[in-house]
Amino acid sequence: MKIQAYDISKTASATTLIFDAIRQAIITGDLAQGEPLRQEDIARAFNVSRIPVREALLKLEQHGLITSQRYKGAVVAGLSLDEASEIFEFRALLEPEVIRRAVPQMSPQVLETAASCCEAFGRADDPMQWGDLNRRFHSTLYAASGLGYHMEVLDKAMDRIDPYLRAQLLLSDGMQRANREHRMIVEACRAGQADRAADLTRQHILGAQESLSRYWQK
Amino acid sequence: MKIQAYDISKTASATTLIFDAIRQAIITGDLAQGEPLRQEDIARAFNVSRIPVREALLKLEQHGLITSQRYKGAVVAGLSLDEASEIFEFRALLEPEVIRRAVPQMSPQVLETAASCCEAFGRADDPMQWGDLNRRFHSTLYAASGLGYHMEVLDKAMDRIDPYLRAQLLLSDGMQRANREHRMIVEACRAGQADRAADLTRQHILGAQESLSRYWQK
DNA sequence: TTAATGTATATTGTATCCAATTTTAAGGTC
DNA sequence: GACCTTAAAATTGGATACAATATACATTAA
Incomplete structure (x- = not known):
């Protein structure tokens, strides 16, 4: 065969x-x-x-x-900016803890996969791919935590705000900043700095939320 | 009409x-x-x-x-103790933040309803009612936060561990302690102490998790 | 003209029937 | 008796047909 x-x-x-x-x-x-x-x-x-x-x-x-x-x-389903913001807050609450738990468990394999997502993210010119790579980047790192339930819940949350996320990546500096922050997060993970990775993740999420809100209001 | x-x-x-x-x-x-x-x-x-x-x-x-x-x-569906523990951790992450946001918004009506849940909880002799009242107590307080998404996700989480929760309430001191802690939480809410309510909530959840784990191991 | 009412059409909710697959049990071979 | 083969029963997945409800439009009466 x-x-x-x-x-x-x-x-x-x-x-x-x-x-x-x-x-x-x-x-x-x-x-x-x-x-x-x-x-x-x-x-x-x-x-x-x-x-x-x-x-x-x-x-x-x-x-x-x-x-x-x-x-x-x-x-x-519609999703108002307020509702989307609530989901960003939800992520900001969960994801730092998830990555904190994940850092000590990350194999070189995981780090390499995450890094390759960053690479691809930087090279891709198709905006559609950004959304996909962004999700793959995060879920690759989180998977190391072994927290299956958290992952499942987060995945559903991501589904709901995904259109907003893609819109955010299309904003003037959205993609560049996301890429920069992703690399910093990988860096912290590779250095085993769990708290720093958690902080960066939290800022990454809240930053995206903030830039999105600001754009939508003007 | x-x-x-x-x-x-x-x-x-x-x-x-x-x-x-x-x-x-x-x-x-x-x-x-x-x-x-x-x-x-x-x-x-x-x-x-x-x-x-x-x-x-x-x-x-x-x-x-x-x-x-x-x-x-x-x-x-089966739920191992490990999986149940993960859901308890999930709750311990979310619920303190939800109640923190809720405290400033709580109307006298809400506080009264919560207090009446405590009353009924103390009086009830049917173990089945404990589980129901426990959930009503928490969701009444959380509803004031206006965080619809968080509530929805928490409700599903509660569904999954509900059999464990009921088992925990049946443990020797489970029901007494829950009742005591509930009353302290209401007290903090009534006093407008959001941070204290959050702390108590976190301890309430982690305590339940811990007593459950300990019981299951012996 | 306008509001109320009847009718037709579109759409979803459910029942019944058939197909695909798994499980069970029987029979045969060693 | 253990083990494989095989047929029958049990069970779920899906298609078709019908019932319940909503929406749009025509009709009528004031």
Whole structure:
């Protein structure tokens, strides 16, 4: 067998595939806030019945990515700047602690992966990749903490603010600053300075929140 | 309009009713860890088809209350003591900040409700009520913070450890101590001492975690 | 004209049926 | 009796069909 194969039946159900596709479209901003999601349309687009579509929509709703009303249907969830700010605060509370716990556990492998994210981040010219790399950078470092529950919760939080994050990276100095701060964080991790990594992470998050708020107000 | 009316459209769908019922059974410990949940059985019990049952199970899975495998079905999710401990740490991180933000916003109404929870908590002899009152106590205070997202995330976290919490309240001095600490927290809130309320809350959570861990090890 | 009401259409919620897969048990071979 | 094969039962995933509800539009009466 020369083909790189894997057991499809274990991986994707229709529900999962639909969920992933819609989730991706929402967090990249492809589907805008308030956009209605009709079960029938989606079912046709994926060539399935409405049943798996409904289940995908249910999962999306649990993630806070859509809101749905009985007999009225689902729309892409809106997120006011205030709500987004609350989620930034949430991150600012959690992530410093997570990285603090992670630093002593970081293998050279992890540090190298994180560094390579920084590299790619600096080189990438496609703004879409920035969002992806940004998330990969953080989750790579956090994964070393072994705090599965925290990671899970944080991932959901990131999903919700992802459109805002991508917008923030597109601001005049957003991408440059993020890149600079990421490198400083890796530096602290590599030096084993857990507290410093935590501080930098906190500032990184609050800085992003602040620059976003400021931009949105003018 | 002389008729006492209310919006019946807001009333629950079958999916929601089933979700609530099973969730309740899980968090009270009525359904034990590992208990299998057969769609057909549940459907018969509620006199509905399997469709709403499946959707209820999906929601439960998103909440982490059950785990399900393709073609194998769902079982009540297990939670090791380590995992429960991680959720306690999660709470210990969030709740002090939430209550700190809440204290300046607490109306006399809120404080009175919280105090009445303490009263009822002290009087109740049914161990089942302790868990409910404990949650109502905390969420009443936190609600004043206006931090909707934090509340939502915390609620889900509480769902997961609820069986452990109830077990902890049943320990020799669990209920007494919880009651004592609750009253101290209300006191601090009433006095407007946000930092003290935060500290007490943190200790309250870590104390519960610690007494639980100690008990489980022997 | 306008507000209230009836009707048609669109959309979601649920039931019933079939397909895919796993589990169980029976039978045969050593 | 242990072990493999195989057929049947049990169970979940998905498709189709129908019921319940909402929305939009036409109709009618004041």
